[in-house]
Amino acid sequence: MPANPFNGFTDYGIGIGLRVPHYRHILAKKPVVDWFEIISENFMVDGGRPMEVLDSILEQYRVVQHGVAMYFGSADKFDQTHLGRLKRLVKRTETPWLSDHLCWGSVDGRYTHDLLPMPYTFAVARHTAEKIRAARDYLEVPICVENVSSYAEFHASEMTEWEFLSEVTELADCGILLDVNNIYVSSKNHNFDPYEYLNNIPHHRVGQIHIAGHSKFEKYILDTHDHPVLDPVWKMYAHALKLVGDTATLLEWDDRIPSFDEVHNEALKANKFRDQQLAARSETAA
Amino acid sequence: MAGALFRPLTPEWRMQERWTDGSRMDKFAAAFIKPNDRLSSFERLEIYNRQYWFRVLDCLWDDFPGLRAVVGKRKFTKLTTRYLARYQSTSYTLRDLGNRLEQFLREEPHWAAPREDLALDMVRFEWAQIVAFDGPSKPAISPDEILDTPAAQLRLGLQPYLSLLELNYAVDDFLIAVKKQESDVLRGEASNAVGSAPRATRLRKRIHLPKREKIYLAVHRHDNMLYYKRLPPEAFVILTALCLGVTVEDACAKALTASNRTNIDWAAQIKEWFDDWSALGWFCRPL
Numbered sequence: 001m002p003a004n005p006f007n008g009f010t011d012y013g014i015g016i017g018l019r020v021p022h023y024r025h026i027l028a029k030k031p032v033v034d035w036f037e038i039i040s041e042n043f044m045v046d047g048g049r050p051m052e053v054l055d056s057i058l059e060q061y062r063v064v065q066h067g068v069a070m071y072f073g074s075a076d077k078f079d080q081t082h083l084g085r086l087k088r089l090v091k092r093t094e095t096p097w098l099s100d101h102l103c104w105g106s107v108d109g110r111y112t113h114d115l116l117p118m119p120y121t122f123a124v125a126r127h128t129a130e131k132i133r134a135a136r137d138y139l140e141v142p143i144c145v146e147n148v149s150s151y152a153e154f155h156a157s158e159m160t161e162w163e164f165l166s167e168v169t170e171l172a173d174c175g176i177l178l179d180v181n182n183i184y185v186s187s188k189n190h191n192f193d194p195y196e197y198l199n200n201i202p203h204h205r206v207g208q209i210h211i212a213g214h215s216k217f218e219k220y221i222l223d224t225h226d227h228p229v230l231d232p233v234w235k236m237y238a239h240a241l242k243l244v245g246d247t248a249t250l251l252e253w254d255d256r257i258p259s260f261d262e263v264h265n266e267a268l269k270a271n272k273f274r275d276q277q278l279a280a281r282s283e284t285a286a
Numbered sequence: 287m288a289g290a291l292f293r294p295l296t297p298e299w300r301m302q303e304r305w306t307d308g309s310r311m312d313k314f315a316a317a318f319i320k321p322n323d324r325l326s327s328f329e330r331l332e333i334y335n336r337q338y339w340f341r342v343l344d345c346l347w348d349d350f351p352g353l354r355a356v357v358g359k360r361k362f363t364k365l366t367t368r369y370l371a372r373y374q375s376t377s378y379t380l381r382d383l384g385n386r387l388e389q390f391l392r393e394e395p396h397w398a399a400p401r402e403d404l405a406l407d408m409v410r411f412e413w414a415q416i417v418a419f420d421g422p423s424k425p426a427i428s429p430d431e432i433l434d435t436p437a438a439q440l441r442l443g444l445q446p447y448l449s450l451l452e453l454n455y456a457v458d459d460f461l462i463a464v465k466k467q468e469s470d471v472l473r474g475e476a477s478n479a480v481g482s483a484p485r486a487t488r489l490r491k492r493i494h495l496p497k498r499e500k501i502y503l504a505v506h507r508h509d510n511m512l513y514y515k516r517l518p519p520e521a522f523v524i525l526t527a528l529c530l531g532v533t534v535e536d537a538c539a540k541a542l543t544a545s546n547r548t549n550i551d552w553a554a555q556i557k558e559w560f561d562d563w564s565a566l567g568w569f570c571r572p573l
Contacts, residue, residue, distance in 0.1 A: 041379050046422030047447065049510040069378035082378045107288040111375040112338055113345075116287070152330040153320045191322060219324040220333070 002246040006142050006175020006207035008096030012248035014271045015064065019253070022260040023053050031264055035062040037250045038093070040100075041069050044085040058093060064208070064248075065095040066177075069111070072131045072145065073104035073118040083138055090141050097142040097207055099177040102128070102168060117150035120157040120164035129171035136174065144175035144207040149185035149214075149223035161186065162197040175207035178244070180236045181223065181252075185214050188221045198239055206244040211237050211270060212252035226255035228266055234273065241277045249274060287318065290331055291338045292374055294367050299339075301332035342370050345380045349416065350387070351468055352408040352461040355493065357398050365397040381420070384413060404495065407453045411461065411514075414449035414505035418512050421447035424570035432564060437535040442528050443572035450517075450525055451503045455496040458503060458514050463493045508566055520545045521559050531572060534560075 003009040013034040018026070025031075036057060043054050057063060069082065090098060103115040118124050136143045147165055159167070169176055178201070187194035211234075213227025229237075229251070241247070251267045290311075293302055305314045315327040322330075346366045347354065354362040369390045375383055388409050391398055398405035423445050432440065444450075502522035504515045517525070520541040527537035538556055563569060 044379065045381070045420035048418075048420035048423075048507055050420050052510045079378055106378075109376050110288070110292070111378060112288060112291055113341055113375060113380055114291070114334065114338055116291075116334065151325075151333040152327075153322075154318055155320055156318065189322070219329070222333075 004175070004204065004207060006097060006144055006205055007248060008142055010096045010248065011246075012062065012064070012096075014267050014274065015248065015250045016263055016267050017066075017250065017252055017254065018057060018063075019257055021257050022263070025260040027053070027056055029260075030060060031260065033061060033264070033267070035064055035248070037064050037066045040065045040067040040086055040089055040098070043093075044082070044089055054093070063093045063095060064250075065090065065093055065098045066146075066250075067098065067100035068115070069105065069113075070100035070135060071105040072100065072102065072128045072135070073116075073124065074106045075104075075127070076106050076109065078131070078135065079109075083135070087139050090139055095141060097144055097175065098139065099144040099146055099175075099208060101148050102145040102165060103148045115148045117148060117152060117154075118164075119154040120159045120161060122158060122167070125164060125167040125171060128168050129174075132168070132172035132174050136172075142175060142207065143172075144177040145169065145172075146177035146179050146210065147182050147186075149179070149182040149189075151189055151220055151222075153190055160192070160197075161190075162200050166201055169202060169205050174205070176201065176205045177208045177210060178206045178240060178247075179210035179212070180240055181210065181212040181214055181229070181233045184233050184236055185221045185223045194236055195239060198236065198243060203244045206240075206247055209237070209240060209244075209247050209249040210252055211249060212254075224255055225252045229270070237270075237273070238277045241274060242281055245281070246274070246278050287331070287334070290315070291335050292371070293335065294371050295336060295339050299336060301328065301335045339367075339370075342375070342380075342383060343367065345383050346370075346387075349384050350409065350412050351464055352412050352457060353387075353398075353405055355460070355464040356401050356405050356408050356495065361397070368394065368397055381416065384409075384416070388413060401495070404455050404457070407451075407455045408457050408461070410451055411453065411457045411503065411505065414451060414503075415512055415514075417449055418447050418505045418507045423447055423567075426567040427564075427569045427571060429561075429564050432560070432569065437538070438533060440534040441531060441572045442534060442569045444525065444529055445506070445568055445570055447507055448568055449503075449505045450522060450529065451505065452522065453501050453503060454498055456499050456501050457496060458501070458516070460493065460496045467491065467493060504568075506566065506568065520547070520555075524556070524559070525563075525568075 002011050015035040015037050016033050018036040018038045038054070043050055045051065067086070101115045104118055105112045105114055105116050132143055132145060145168065147161065165176065183194045183197050187197065211229050212225045213229055215222045215224040215227065249270060251263065251270050253263050296302055301311060303311050305311050312326065312328040315331040319327040319330050321327045343363065343366055357365060369387055373386045373390060388406065391406050391409055395402040424443070427442065502517040502519055504517055504525070506513055506515065523541035523544055524537045527540050528534070532540070542552055
């Protein structure tokens with residue numbers, strides 16, 4: 001959906017993650033990039049170089065915030081300091097939407113700094129949806145939740161992951177940040193059909209898409225974000241575009257980060273790929 | 287599950303085979319995690335256990351290169367593992383992961399033996415740099431505002447990002463040498479991208495540990511660049527006193543009383559210091 005309530009009715013194209021090794025290049029060369037995704041927590045600081053860089057980026061580029069520590073699925077209540085800082089950053093960046101993960105990661109005030117999978121139960125879905133609603137009401141910005149990649153499944157689960165994602169987002173009336181690579185990784189780790197996942201989520205709620213690379217091990221696939229996007233993920237991305245239409249997409253590259261030009265070229269490839277898929281979709285519709 | 291993640295790995299970087307009550311970990315994992323056709327419940331939980339420890343140890347590895355050089359890599363990993371087992375992160379950001387490392391080294395100094403004092407100095411110095419990098423700042427007071435108030439009434443605050451350290455070792459020179467060597471090694475191995483497990487890069491040349499030497503440091507930032515500045519003892523006394531809310535006049539008097547240096551034009555020297563600190567933007571309104 002090109003513009004919907006979950007991405008602030010915006011029409012963004014292909015974005016790139018703003019990463020420290022690229023700061024100097026971006027500020028000096030000012031490359032043409034449709035938008036940058038920032039990790040919110042990296043800029044929820046009081047001052048210094050991070051805020052100087054952010055302000056310089058904001059002068060020239062559109063920025064969307066992506067968080068890694070909201071932990072909507074944690075039983076803990078929100079850390080009010082965290083939320084307060086996040087709200088200040090939202091006002092500073094004027095992000096049209098904000099995303100974080102459908103996961104848990106803290107318990108009794110202790111943080112794992114990981115994106116941990118949840119048991120897919122109706123009770124957990126209700127709890128998670130309540131927290132998403134509370135965060136959105138406080139932050140006053142649309143929220144999209146991202147499906148995480150996972151390596152474990154729980155006996156307690158009462159539904160599939162895509163059913164859980166649908167349940168939570170319907171209850172919270174929030175958006176979805178559809179991470180196509182994460183679906184692929186989890187499908188291999190848990191033996192499900194990734195296309196069944198894509199076909200059975202509320203497509204009208206997708207406000208953003210993530211694509212990324214991953215690493216294959218002997219017995220499982222790890223979501224490493226340290227490679228170019230692989231063929232199966234491109235195919236799934238094409239299918240996702242057919243289902244949801246032209247949607248803001250971010251190319252993630254978070255580890256073994258290459259030069260900015262290499263990441264940029266991958267983003268340009270994604271842009272071309274997306275245009276081709278959308279053109280094909282239009283022809284089919286006509 | 288969180289309890290399992292926070293438990294330290296074995297020396298072989300595997301999940302422990304026994305739970306805290308001595309029961310088998312595979313049974314514990316099987317109680318809540320499904321196996322699949324390739325991985326047992328134990329192995330699936332172990333992925334998360336390893337991911338957790340690799341992430342947090344890697345973070346401290348990057349944030350405290352000086353401490354690593356002081357105690358050695360193997361001991362550093364043991365020290366930080368014990369630290370994280372005792373003090374799990376209570377912050378949403380990994381930036382704060384080392385904020386109780388000084389406290390830990392005071393409580394359990396044997397992890398840094400036989401270099402306990404040097405390790406403590408280094409941790410204080412490295413944490414001060416994290417604070418200086420992105421800590422809060424307050425509007426600086428202009429020189430005119432300072433000049434308009436008599437010294438007997440003038441109280442000045444110092445920027446919250448500024449740390450004043452009295453140290454027993456010249457850790458500043460040592461850390462510069464460590465960082466230079468590490469960056470040289472990284473440049474030489476640019477194609478060898480960073481892995482997720484703690485690294486074991488060998489430094490090519492041994493850097494001599496600093497000898498005992500009293501130094502006074504201000505760790506701060508200017509134009510958002512990180513700096514550390516050595517201070518004469520009298521300057522350190524003045525700044526420390528200002529932090530405690532003492533008037534400028536009393537702070538200067540305290541410094542001169544404590545000094546045994548003679549043949550110095552103290553009025554000119556103190557003016558020069560205040561001009562310098564003011565230009566660096568160190569002064570703000572006291573709390």
